[in-house]
Amino acid sequence: MELDALIRCVLLTIDPPSLGDTASDWERLVRALRPHLDDRPLEPTFAALRDLGPALRRGEWRVAATLADVGDAWRLVRVEPVDQAAHPFGLAIDLGTTTVVAELMDVKTGAALASRLAYNAQRQFGADVTSRMMHAEKPGGLAALRQAALDTLNDLVAGLCAEARVQSRDIATAVVAGNTIMQHLLLGLDPSSIRREPYVPTTTRFPILRAAEVGLNLAEGAPLYLFPAASGYIGGDVTAGLLATHIADDEPLSILIDIGTNGETVLGNREFLMACSGSAGSAFEGCGLEWGMPAQPGAIERVWVQYRTVGGEMPRGICGSGLIEALGAFLQADVIDRSGKVNLAAPNTRRGESHPEVIIAAASETAVGRDIALRQGDIENLIRDKAALYAGSRILLANAGLTFDDVARILIAGNFGQSLETEQAVRIGLLPDIPRERIQFIGNSSLAGAHAALLSRGAWKRAREIAASITCLELTVEPRYFDEYTAALFLPHTDLSLFPSAMSN
Amino acid sequence: MELDALIRCVLLTIDPPSLGDTASDWERLVRALRPHLDDRPLEPTFAALRDLGPALRRGEWRVAATLADVGDAWRLVRVEPVDQAAHPFGLAIDLGTTTVVAELMDVKTGAALASRLAYNAQRQFGADVTSRMMHAEKPGGLAALRQAALDTLNDLVAGLCAEARVQSRDIATAVVAGNTIMQHLLLGLDPSSIRREPYVPTTTRFPILRAAEVGLNLAEGAPLYLFPAASGYIGGDVTAGLLATHIADDEPLSILIDIGTNGETVLGNREFLMACSGSAGSAFEGCGLEWGMPAQPGAIERVWVQYRTVGGEMPRGICGSGLIEALGAFLQADVIDRSGKVNLAAPNTRRGESHPEVIIAAASETAVGRDIALRQGDIENLIRDKAALYAGSRILLANAGLTFDDVARILIAGNFGQSLETEQAVRIGLLPDIPRERIQFIGNSSLAGAHAALLSRGAWKRAREIAASITCLELTVEPRYFDEYTAALFLPHTDLSLFPSAMSN
Numbered sequence A, B: 001m002e003l004d005a006l007i008r009c010v011l012l013t014i015d016p017p018s019l020g021d022t023a024s025d026w027e028r029l030v031r032a033l034r035p036h037l038d039d040r041p042l043e044p045t046f047a048a049l050r051d052l053g054p055a056l057r058r059g060e061w062r063v064a065a066t067l068a069d070v071g072d073a074w075r076l077v078r079v080e081p082v083d084q085a086a087h088p089f090g091l092a093i094d095l096g097t098t099t100v101v102a103e104l105m106d107v108k109t110g111a112a113l114a115s116r117l118a119y120n121a122q123r124q125f126g127a128d129v130t131s132r133m134m135h136a137e138k139p140g141g142l143a144a145l146r147q148a149a150l151d152t153l154n155d156l157v158a159g160l161c162a163e164a165r166v167q168s169r170d171i172a173t174a175v176v177a178g179n180t181i182m183q184h185l186l187l188g189l190d191p192s193s194i195r196r197e198p199y200v201p202t203t204t205r206f207p208i209l210r211a212a213e214v215g216l217n218l219a220e221g222a223p224l225y226l227f228p229a230a231s232g233y234i235g236g237d238v239t240a241g242l243l244a245t246h247i248a249d250d251e252p253l254s255i256l257i258d259i260g261t262n263g264e265t266v267l268g269n270r271e272f273l274m275a276c277s278g279s280a281g282s283a284f285e286g287c288g289l290e291w292g293m294p295a296q297p298g299a300i301e302r303v304w305v306q307y308r309t310v311g312g313e314m315p316r317g318i319c320g321s322g323l324i325e326a327l328g329a330f331l332q333a334d335v336i337d338r339s340g341k342v343n344l345a346a347p348n349t350r351r352g353e354s355h356p357e358v359i360i361a362a363a364s365e366t367a368v369g370r371d372i373a374l375r376q377g378d379i380e381n382l383i384r385d386k387a388a389l390y391a392g393s394r395i396l397l398a399n400a401g402l403t404f405d406d407v408a409r410i411l412i413a414g415n416f417g418q419s420l421e422t423e424q425a426v427r428i429g430l431l432p433d434i435p436r437e438r439i440q441f442i443g444n445s446s447l448a449g450a451h452a453a454l455l456s457r458g459a460w461k462r463a464r465e466i467a468a469s470i471t472c473l474e475l476t477v478e479p480r481y482f483d484e485y486t487a488a489l490f491l492p493h494t495d496l497s498l499f500p501s502a503m504s505n
Helices: A025-036 A046-058 A121-125 A129-136 A141-164 A180-187 A236-245 A320-332 A376-399 A422-427 A445-455 A457-469 A481-487 A500-504 B025-036 B046-058 B121-125 B129-136 B141-164 B180-187 B236-245 B320-332 B376-399 B422-427 B445-455 B457-469 B481-487 B500-504
Strands: A007-013 A042-044 A062-069 A074-081 A089-095 A099-106 A111-119 A171-178 A223-226 A254-258 A264-268 A273-277 A299-303 A307-309 A349-351 A356-361 A372-375 A409-413 A439-443 A470-472 B007-013 B042-044 B062-069 B074-081 B089-095 B099-106 B111-119 B171-178 B223-226 B254-258 B264-268 B273-277 B299-303 B307-309 B349-351 B356-361 B372-375 B409-413 B439-443 B470-472
Touching: A007 A025, A007 A171, A025 A042, A025 A046, A025 A062, A025 A074, A042 A046, A046 A074, A046 B180, A062 A171, A074 A171, A089 A141, A089 A180, A089 A236, A089 A445, A099 A141, A099 A445, A111 A121, A111 A141, A121 A129, A121 A141, A129 A141, A129 A180, A141 A180, A171 A180, A171 A236, A171 A445, A180 A223, A180 A236, A180 B046, A236 A254, A236 A264, A236 A445, A236 A457, A236 A470, A254 A376, A254 A445, A264 A376, A273 A376, A299 A320, A299 A356, A320 A356, A320 A372, A320 A376, A320 A422, A356 A376, A372 A376, A376 A481, A409 A445, A422 A439, A422 A500, A439 A445, A445 A457, A457 A470, B007 B025, B007 B171, B025 B042, B025 B046, B025 B062, B025 B074, B042 B046, B046 B074, B062 B171, B074 B171, B089 B141, B089 B180, B089 B236, B089 B445, B099 B141, B099 B445, B111 B121, B111 B141, B121 B129, B121 B141, B129 B141, B129 B180, B141 B180, B171 B180, B171 B236, B171 B445, B180 B223, B180 B236, B236 B254, B236 B264, B236 B445, B236 B457, B236 B470, B254 B376, B254 B445, B264 B376, B273 B376, B299 B320, B299 B356, B320 B356, B320 B372, B320 B376, B320 B422, B356 B376, B372 B376, B376 B481, B409 B445, B422 B439, B422 B500, B439 B445, B445 B457, B457 B470
Parallel strands: A042 A074, A089 A171, A171 A223, A254 A409, A273 A470, A409 A439, B042 B074, B089 B171, B171 B223, B254 B409, B273 B470, B409 B439
Antiparallel strands: A007 A062, A062 A074, A089 A099, A099 A111, A254 A264, A264 A273, A299 A307, A349 A356, A356 A372, B007 B062, B062 B074, B089 B099, B099 B111, B254 B264, B264 B273, B299 B307, B349 B356, B356 B372
């Protein structure tokens, strides 16, 4: 397959100047590049203009020019003597509230060279987007949050470069998918209006800035593509997820639930897209739980009577899939009741320091030397989040005059382990009681979207159309939302007629 | 007259968002600005995007938006609460090799608020463009030259702001006219290829960069307009001079001679423009002369039997007009002969430390307490420069199949005093022996062009057309140039038939 990535590297042989043809270096370059520009203008970056003269002469008029598609024009990102030119590298980044994942790609071959995950260093200022926005309003808060995001990304870049033996200045672009607040904080845009009714961001479409002005350690002129958002709470990560899943291209109706810190749900197909965000899902990402963690080696990703960890390592914590399965398994084994209350008569339970808890891995078998457990409060957090997610889907469907029966597939995105027992997700009422084959766990769809856009100009263009076509519902002003939410605070639900398979168990 | 400057400030009242209209701040701004955009897109600067949310809310949805015309789009330079908005200020800058002049303008009213001149701090690295280019090739040389240019400009900005009581962050644009080498050095573009055959610059058309990335202390997002050049030696200052003089718009044939450090001559009218540069004229700008100086207070600007200084102050040196008049007066009074040799029998002459010299102002009557004099070597420098300028005009005319009789006017640009005795310029052969009313001294046409472009979008657009239409002759490869130059090394010329009025004297 021929890639048509957002950046491309063109090898050029340029006519050297003579007294009969004294056109400037820039004119000569434009002349040689013309067949590659599809009649669109070429604009220089400051960095590329500075490198141009020396590169042409050191390369003896054979150079590699790296171009980026910036919409109405091509941007000359860099120019190097042809014998010094590296493949152009690019980054696909999922800038999550809790975790950040970056993938280093060779955009010529499409090969992923390395991938890394890190906690977002902004966590020191608050676990969720609301506390981050509150911190941004303190003196110096916004600058500190911005710097923390940059530190996180630059550390990831350094790690990826070391692993893949690549120079960071050879990374010629980055595509970033994050929620609207994360994208604002990365650029130092004031997010305070997103927190207050009517929840308006500075922008939903971000200009294509240069890495150097943003503060990222890539090639100086590298363009930074931030995914377009639909609103303050339906962000670029949702757009990226829709892009990756092709929900907006297909006829069958789908629901996409992103169980990230910000818990967004989208209902739609190629005819319409409707989205809401419940500020829910962070518990399933491990936020606020004693033993929560991302799906990294040592994360308990499956729980039956026993558990299984990512990479088969000794356990260090529990990731999203493990949390869902744990709740389901506890309910199935009567370790917790339908309200989530821990039954202290059940095995592996105990009264912890202040509240009951359920031990999943005893200290002796963990990598951390302490019991890994779910506390009563953790369980309640998880139930609140699953209730918010379920209620969100219900509200979207009601607004569209539809039910779960109309939905061809439900895609669950999140930083999960490799697999997940669908049955348990339905058992706890996180997912509706529909035929199980309609449910898919798709992993990090935000990263997948960033990856797709990096490697395809058409995909990036489509992302802008998708973002513009989403109708956003604001749940806090949706009259039925509170009732739907309250009703879902049981396992699986107060209305068991919605979960016939639960009744038959 | 209604101004149509490169930047404009638009006062806006914006609809505040509501739950029924949650468009982002940016979308609301674009909506309100639409009637002002002539169907061209609006692009944000990073700085303006960061200010947008707070400005809208602090201004209670009444803001002042400063827009800059960047060709295919408008660029949002800044946005402020309407009650905090200053008039937009702009700078017109003549970035000369020897001296730099900056003028602070109120671009709404067109008023000049302050004007300042400074020596280019790059002088420490060499007096002329060739020595600067040689320094740029040394390790760290280019960076040092760039920094010197920035220091010079930023010092001027600080002085202008203090004088006019303006904040530098309220200066929303700068238009810079300089020769191609000065413009390259300001941006840190390698000029080394301009110095070597075939004398090719990195570029003749400069992207509209932001003040912050260039390193100028203006509004962070202020666009920097660098005049387009025609070649490595026919620079933006020539384009600016042509713009200011309307030579390229008029039917009568004109010659423009810029007696700056770089000595460019243009012949043409609205049908054609032909230019050459002799690396001549720097002596008339005072370069390399013991007592040379710009036309600032204390500069001897007129010389007969007596002299007159700029501002009537005690003399500190001699500026261009004084140098021309001194040579003419010396010749007229037989203080020097036709080859420029000092006649030690004449009054006010003496054998100086090593060579003969002519005293113009005695130590007791100067502000510097030393005799102000022209040395034999100074006089020879001036003769070489006038010969190069005269020969340049002759070559241009010969290439066009024309003579001086065909020329309707000769415009002499340079950092002169207020007036100049045309007769003396002809007497020494700097200017041809044509009817004196055809000769005009027009002062700093580079600055005048920058001024015009700042205040008129049409003028800026015209500058690009002008630069593109100039045919550049390279004198060093012009076979007749050396003969013409050698023949002009006399006062006024070896061929006195070219100067009938000299013969009649």
